[in-house]
Amino acid sequence: MDAGKILDDFRSGVITREQALERLNILPYEDIGFAKLDHHRQLRRGGVETVFCAGKTAEQVRAIFERFQAVGDNVLGTRATAEQAEYVRASMPQVQYDPASRLLTLVRGPKPQIGCVAVCTGGTSDLPVAEEAAGTAEFFGARVKRFYDVGIAGIHRLFACIDEIRTANAIVAIAGMEGALGGVIAGLVSVPVVAVPTSVGYGASFKGVAPLLTMLNSCAEGMSVVNIDNGFGAGYLAARINTLTEKGHPS
Amino acid sequence: MDAGKILDDFRSGVITREQALERLNILPYEDIGFAKLDHHRQLRRGGVETVFCAGKTAEQVRAIFERFQAVGDNVLGTRATAEQAEYVRASMPQVQYDPASRLLTLVRGPKPQIGCVAVCTGGTSDLPVAEEAAGTAEFFGARVKRFYDVGIAGIHRLFACIDEIRTANAIVAIAGMEGALGGVIAGLVSVPVVAVPTSVGYGASFKGVAPLLTMLNSCAEGMSVVNIDNGFGAGYLAARINTLTEKGHPS
């Protein structure tokens, strides 16, 4: 039901003036409002949906996957536990679960991956966040290259691969503890760097506050920050920039 | 001087084995390292330099502008005071100063501006940060559209212009106090949103901590955050995304 049909039905007498007004009244929220938003979400996601699984029961996660499956969407579940994954996969074996990234994915058809997103970490302990970022970027259509354990305590490791990192359209820089990786990379490249502080560390790292502040205060240009441990957010954003770079504005 | 020439000179006897080794030894840092970085900076900036004027004397700012002018770069000075501007312009009248954004600019030749960056603010008090973002984005080659005072306390103001905002390649969302603007916009668009918390507010805003936390915790996809009041950083990043979208990767 859209405004044009309401007008037509009204003029043709199928509906009365009162009925036309009533339908137009809910239109802004249901059709123009709601559907418009849906339209945009479809545009930018390419027919996929995401579910934040943390804090949901296995039953809830399965129900959500089933609903989205019914409408034909690809689905990305983040922060899924092994228990949630097992429960969902019992009835939907085509759903994939990756324990490292805790991503639960339902993908139909081949996934074309374009461009390049580089995912870099300061240490090996940042791997779960990094895999969440990488898996998310791949889910949203980006080719991903991983550069793990290239932290600044041994900065030669970073330099050994900086030229390859530079070929990416967007870079996700993940680091805990002092969190300086993002700033160092941003000073060496010309594409956007999405920095992710992680809760890796102890004592005065305050569960990620230290790297968060480090990243926010970086004077290297072209870097921005997402929440502590938010690999999903960084991967999504990097994939968006990657797509924009490869395909231009979706207007 | 590059490695190939060193090899050739060595084989032809122009230089000794010791000389060849010595030159190869400094190569990584002086030539490949240092010059490579310079090369990249030129690439990504298109012949411009930036100066953070806060905490510098007027003499220092002028000296820096003069040095960059000598090498033919465009120069962008941020957080310049009226005193610094007056002092610099006394000897370099071609330098422009904008009191609202506190930007001090030296631009030669016409500035082509492409694509679109949208700069949105929650209230009128966020204007200085917004102008810094807008002016920076323009300096780095973006066409900028301003949407000021569209905060969520009267969300209809935002809705009245959301379709126009959606046409931008990147959006800068600036807000103090509760700082919810970025999350609302990110939920309505499909391009990257760079959120800037501002120190506008009082009491429990803690000079920008409240909107900073709001923005970091947003569950809207596609948004990242820069430091409190960092209009420059947001403008630069949005301009980068804008350029990538319009022109693709600079490889």
Next chain:
Amino acid sequence: MDAGKILDDFRSGVITREQALERLNILPYEDIGFAKLDHHRQLRRGGVETVFCAGKTAEQVRAIFERFQAVGDNVLGTRATAEQAEYVRASMPQVQYDPASRLLTLVRGPKPQIGCVAVCTGGTSDLPVAEEAAGTAEFFGARVKRFYDVGIAGIHRLFACIDEIRTANAIVAIAGMEGALGGVIAGLVSVPVVAVPTSVGYGASFKGVAPLLTMLNSCAEGMSVVNIDNGFGAGYLAARINTLTEKGHPS
């Protein structure tokens, strides 16, 4: 025993001057003070008592319920565990327990519910706090409408029900993460909004500090805030405003 009787007994010689003085001395605290307060508590609660069960043993909770039952009060226990509930219900099967809200209730006779309190949440994870608020408001005599998962990341969901929300006499807005729900609602309605930050989130949400600050800094008029996860406090306050709106001042 009241002051009038003391005066009479004194004049009639039943008690001496010393006895009269002694009795008058304790009157302000025992009779006028204590009882006066009790009288007020009865007035405002309508014969109900509340018990904060967290940190109490199952034995203590049962003893309190039994004492209040003996004096004929309705009783509301908050933050009760399943173990506490099971123990209490073993001897008092008429006590009800709701695992979602963790409310333990003893209610005699029909509960008339008047007016309307709207309980809104940003996400599904806020449900326990929301049910605590809703159950509390119902316990204190309010009709409650629930609007769950209407957070601002998909603001069309909120708009689809805003007109119904507006019919409430008071609104409880519950949100974790960025916590912007309350401010958006308060900008759209004309009745008091009681905002409840929740500890839902991770990283820089700091267990509810982020939404707490968001809510305190909202520039939307007509909103106030209670402690993190304090669904009870919000439900109680909303029910009070609901009662005042329906019945006027209890003087």
Next chain:
Amino acid sequence: MDAGKILDDFRSGVITREQALERLNILPYEDIGFAKLDHHRQLRRGGVETVFCAGKTAEQVRAIFERFQAVGDNVLGTRATAEQAEYVRASMPQVQYDPASRLLTLVRGPKPQIGCVAVCTGGTSDLPVAEEAAGTAEFFGARVKRFYDVGIAGIHRLFACIDEIRTANAIVAIAGMEGALGGVIAGLVSVPVVAVPTSVGYGASFKGVAPLLTMLNSCAEGMSVVNIDNGFGAGYLAARINTLTEKGHPS
């Protein structure tokens, strides 16, 4: 222009189908959206507007007052400086300024004040915040009773007036330093208490954080909290509750 007229004009041929669709398209935001909100704001404010003057120039404040005057609204400016007031009053002498509360008001016709809001403070230093709350409540139609300097360090002062405080429909409790006033009052009354922490104090008061936390943690029922020093917010909310109590829901 409303939807009904569009339908009529469409059916009568005054506008084409395309024109009808185009007009309906902007309706949700300009008419239904925007005007609907306006309608609500009119309802809840009774034809008044508020301006947060802090951070605005005297010229901006005057321009806003003049604009609202033109449409016939009463106007309340908060946190106005003496300079702003003087500048506005130079051309609009009917505007009133109260230095204690820093409120700048433009009121036409008699202001009926109904019900009762009690404004209580812990100390004399809280007076500016208290006057802002009281003046705001009066502006929004509440009769206000002031109970200043009744802090808990000498709790007999509070008890001497608690019965009178109880007659109010809503109570604003303002306190700095330890900030316990709100909780003590809320334990003694049956109407909503809006607590306002103030930045009065030194050392570990951390500019109002200490009383803010005190108030958020109060276990007295029926109290909620607004931002530090936010007398306006508390006065507005108390006036709303007062109006609801006296007049019922504005539906």
Next chain:
Amino acid sequence: MDAGKILDDFRSGVITREQALERLNILPYEDIGFAKLDHHRQLRRGGVETVFCAGKTAEQVRAIFERFQAVGDNVLGTRATAEQAEYVRASMPQVQYDPASRLLTLVRGPKPQIGCVAVCTGGTSDLPVAEEAAGTAEFFGARVKRFYDVGIAGIHRLFACIDEIRTANAIVAIAGMEGALGGVIAGLVSVPVVAVPTSVGYGASFKGVAPLLTMLNSCAEGMSVVNIDNGFGAGYLAARINTLTEKGHPS
């Protein structure tokens, strides 16, 4: 061995000049230093020792108790677990353990208790801290009166016993959540009040920070504060003031 004996032995030829110097050399630390301190500790403690059991193994706690028993001291162990207590009591059955206060005590002979220390709590959840304070004060020779659950949310409960509280030489005021109890009591009495914030609460109580700040900011005279949950420290200090009041300075 003391300096006088060294001098006598030196003069009488029992020890040589070198031996005398050597012994005098360690005297400042072992005798004058160490023993002097011991002497003072003996004076102020009356032959008792204290052990902070948290973080020690059961073996360590038992070893310490045995050592002190060997020298005839009374011993007070704080924060002892049931496991530690059971292990110590297996070989030292005369040691007493109180699960509520977690105090582990070894007392020989009758304990005379003089004067009066009042221990007050805001709620029943503060009981473990209160019992630690009370048990400590008793161990150090004070008669203790307990006033539990007299928090300010129902201030009449406090008033019902304030006159009895006033008879104490020192008062321990224990409260979590908003923590206002200490300030209210200090405003009503004339003896020192030692305030103890507790970690009882949730959300913005931040594990005791809220009541700690409340207590530090109280403008009631005669109150001081100890660490969160530090019942021992408060009980010890109150007992000291009690002893000073009853017996004067121990010079």
Next chain:
Amino acid sequence: MDAGKILDDFRSGVITREQALERLNILPYEDIGFAKLDHHRQLRRGGVETVFCAGKTAEQVRAIFERFQAVGDNVLGTRATAEQAEYVRASMPQVQYDPASRLLTLVRGPKPQIGCVAVCTGGTSDLPVAEEAAGTAEFFGARVKRFYDVGIAGIHRLFACIDEIRTANAIVAIAGMEGALGGVIAGLVSVPVVAVPTSVGYGASFKGVAPLLTMLNSCAEGMSVVNIDNGFGAGYLAARINTLTEKGHPS
């Protein structure tokens, strides 16, 4: 007017039963309540009053001093500015002002000072707080000995005077920066130590937070803490303990 007179007047017919009840009704707050508190305040203060001058106008301070003078009290004004002092002394030349401590005092007749309070500071910059503490303790009847600049960075300075410090009935230990003075002294003496953190320091002292935390965490027995820079509170409390030690409980 007291309860006894009301009883007598009632029995003798001077007042009616209604008049007697009315007067008894206000008695708890005006006479028994208020006066009882006054009585206690008189007891513990010996006919003196205190005024926190910060944030008051010179006119207000003078008015308060004049009112207290009229009823014959000694008066202690704290945190008085030179301007306030000059204004008060213009009409009340007998008022004394001490710029170091910022104390403004009105004292009639000789001030007997008994016992001993030791006031110790870590550095010379703590002097203003120390003089406030010392002056307050003297005002409330304590003999005061000052031990300034005995901080732990050169701990021999403290040891040179520790025996004299031990003769005091109560010790005020004042320190900024690391704030360890209190704990060291408390480990060496047997009387109560009131620790005062000061805002002296820079960087990570956070305006007194560092020494505040140091003092709260001291494991030395017999120490408690007051607010940052609260010399008055410490001096008052030490004087109370001094009086209790010299004179016993004021019952």
Next chain:
Amino acid sequence: MDAGKILDDFRSGVITREQALERLNILPYEDIGFAKLDHHRQLRRGGVETVFCAGKTAEQVRAIFERFQAVGDNVLGTRATAEQAEYVRASMPQVQYDPASRLLTLVRGPKPQIGCVAVCTGGTSDLPVAEEAAGTAEFFGARVKRFYDVGIAGIHRLFACIDEIRTANAIVAIAGMEGALGGVIAGLVSVPVVAVPTSVGYGASFKGVAPLLTMLNSCAEGMSVVNIDNGFGAGYLAARINTLTEKGHPS
């Protein structure tokens, strides 16, 4: 493979110009860069490697130990759990594990230990951190003397051994709670003091923040601070200073 060999092979025709260039190309990062760093690391570590075991699987830890063993290095694993240790030692029984310090070490040949590092603690609960510091310093070639439980609450204990502490080339001062130990020692010695705050404590110690701030604010000269509980960092640094003192600069 080094640059010299490449040059020789190139001149002698063993490799072509292209091959020479290719190998030189990776040399800056693999050989000159990487190996240069390695060379430095070898110099300062004397053929040892360190592994931060926390957050690694037992398999990962074993693999790293095996790799380093293969190249002949001594290996120091920190924060190893008993499970990790057991797993590693199953296949490498020559690896040693110390549960107190959680250090896992692989040492070949005799370990010469020179000079002296003093490791001091405030209390017995700081022992795990102290043993990590001591074991690390020993691993890196320092003779270590332990001075445990010499905290300032009983400062005579420290004085009894201060002369022996002074003989060390570097001192590690470890303390939780108030954390004053480092400042007191630094005021008494002339060599560098590395202070380690520990998370030992409760309440306002905030898991080590209190002693961290104490140490940062110390005005004793010659002290610096490492992260909370970072015994490894302090032991490593003290061992470095010890080696420099004994052997001079490694140039």
Next chain:
Amino acid sequence: MDAGKILDDFRSGVITREQALERLNILPYEDIGFAKLDHHRQLRRGGVETVFCAGKTAEQVRAIFERFQAVGDNVLGTRATAEQAEYVRASMPQVQYDPASRLLTLVRGPKPQIGCVAVCTGGTSDLPVAEEAAGTAEFFGARVKRFYDVGIAGIHRLFACIDEIRTANAIVAIAGMEGALGGVIAGLVSVPVVAVPTSVGYGASFKGVAPLLTMLNSCAEGMSVVNIDNGFGAGYLAARINTLTEKGHPS
């Protein structure tokens, strides 16, 4: 007067047993304690004294300089204002003042400077702290090399001088904003790095908290941290390590 002389005088009858005891009694504090400490301070400082001028009057600073001059010490005043300097130099023209570092120095005879301390900064705004560190290190006998503006945003600047930095015996790394400089340097060198966070920055740098946390969390070995802006402390410590390296332990 020492213990040996007391023994001799006692045996020879020059002093009585009581006199001997009395003299021995003060010996630990006046002679062994106090003088021993003095002796150590002389040893480690080489006849110099330091004065923290901030918060002192010009008169106090001059008096301290005059007293130290009288005993022949070199004197170093830190954080001296121009006013203090001018006042001191009016009567002591031989005192030198350096506005950049705010150091006020009195030096007699030639200052031999040995070894090398490297002082590095991230940006030009860190210069005042850097000069304080450099001037302090020079005052305490170190040769100093300055490496300013080598921050990680353009890491090639650091690499261009890293080999020269490596020749120092100790390195002071000074940085504000993100503060990553210290960690990067520590990963590249083998000598101790003393990191100094500065208050340079804005927004989420929180006046130096961000770089402080960065530095504390660095996983680079061999680095420790001093207070925000504490150039003096870093310079003193680096000079100590430099002296130890050049001359060995001062025993």
